[in-house]
Amino acid sequence: MPLALDKLRAVLVTGKGGVGKTTVAAALARASARRGRRTLCLEVIDEVGEAAPLATTFGRALTTEEPLQVAPNLYVAALSPATGHKAFLRETLPVKMLADAAMKSQAVRRFLHAAPTFPELGVLYRLVDLASATRAGPFDQVIVDLPATGHALALVEVPEAVLRIVPGGTIGQALRAGLALLCDAEKTAALVVTLPEPLPVSEALELAEALEAKRVAVAGIILNRVPDDPFDDAEFELVQSFATRPLLGNRSVHRLRKTRDARERIKISRRVIELSEHPEGDVLAKVTDELAAGKP
Template sequence: MSPTLWPDVSFHVVSGKGGTGKTTVAGALAMALARDGRRTLLMEVEGRQGIAQLFDVPPLPYEERKVAVAPGGGEVWALAVDPEDALLDYLEIFYNLRRAGSALRRMGAIDFATTIAPGLRDVLLTGKACEVVRRAEKQAADAYDAVVLDAPPTGRITRFLNVNNEVSGLAKVGPIRNHADLVMSVIASPRTAVHLVTLLEEMPVQETIDGVADLQAVSLPVGGVLVNMARPPKLTDIEMNQALTTGLPITEIEQGLHDAGVTSDIERAANVLAREGRDHALRVQLEQQESTRLHTLDVPVLQLPYISGGIDLSSLYELASVLGDQGASP
């Protein structure tokens, strides 16, 4: 087991290109962090109810709910944040304006407000996450050991997190400005880590490399790169080379099929297997190139295996333990 990678981090932001399995990885990370009796909160902000689908529970309301138990008695809680509710929360906490807030909601005014103020929506969402994170330092009863945010995709993550910059065009002074400053004091601190999920394919890897550069350019703390759906190579280096040049040895494969007790159509079967072996070698070769590119980044790279049967709760446990073995657990 590797040493703990992020011992001081209590806020894990998980981003990644669409289609890379960002929500699944965020769920597995929340599970890994909940190991040995700890309590974590998994949050989503895009109104997709991805967490409910992942943990196979009914759609989540705007309320913290326990969704799973982690190995060693830990608990994973979940919260789906909606900008409207976050605004109502904000009005209540800072202005004691809950009732006015409800009236505004009925009038459709909140949608209006989050629409005319680009950035307001993001500040409210990140603000809610930071409120939960800060419970720990206040030693509140409802504090979590770690908060994992299933965040917007890589293309938007820097803008989403860098709320200071977002609201600077909007409000130079005033409450939202103060709120943004508070949010930034959490997000830009060592207790936060932004992780990027990727596949070993050209486009997601390029987005990851660009994303890391963007985050670093505005001094946001990058955690790790999480390579999802990694499939280990089935061929040795020599066989790889063979497959890509002269082709895999048909006679040897035929002999193998014969030894395995296959009787019919051995020649055709051997040719199909050799062709599939070549496809595999091609893919592995491309993946190795992309992996090399990722390793030029100065951040830890973790691998999660491809789960061929599809993701269910038991595969989440498996992924969590793989992440833990690579140092993601505390």
């Protein structure tokens, strides 16, 4: 796999909505599974049973709480706050039936879902459980499709804040285990997905910087939906000279200019992998092949 991802236990796929995160996460998971690695692809959702874009990508209507095999070496599951809360309560309460009873209470579920920090803590606890090398049937790698730009930061910021209030006990231990996974560059890294446009690239670079400030390693930035560019630099300069006139192809030329600028901005400080546009055919299969090729 490219970007030195093959030895990581967890890969966090993040970026703004609409940039193709889910397709990239699915492609990474497929590429990992093809190499014979037992791979789990996770989708962060509010409630198990709701619409699940990642599950649809793998031909399933919904994701489930427990990992479901969808291909050789490849499993998918939902990463929901409620699942993490239930797992935590089962570990901490003396009788597991109490945990199950608590999570069946609508009042308790509403509180855990609505109270600040609790949803992120539930997601983090479940992620640590699924990524653990000591769990029954451990996975070699876990790919996480995060829902929005701020969620990757929240997974680190929330436990840090809660630890200031609850530094010890079972909660403190669980939070430290979560941070130990997220902030260990040998185990976990983020991939930021973006589009070849000025604003998305700026946001991706800012996110990468913010993640690293929180001690989360960033393996690189994926520049998605890159248009085909058949020109070398000299040819492109010539083509641009014609673009000052009202010609039919001007829009394509301007788009290529923005793509070239985006590529150069990212390369100054980040490793970048480009995924081309594929308007026809099996998009997921083609993206998977490009990722598997490990193109720099």
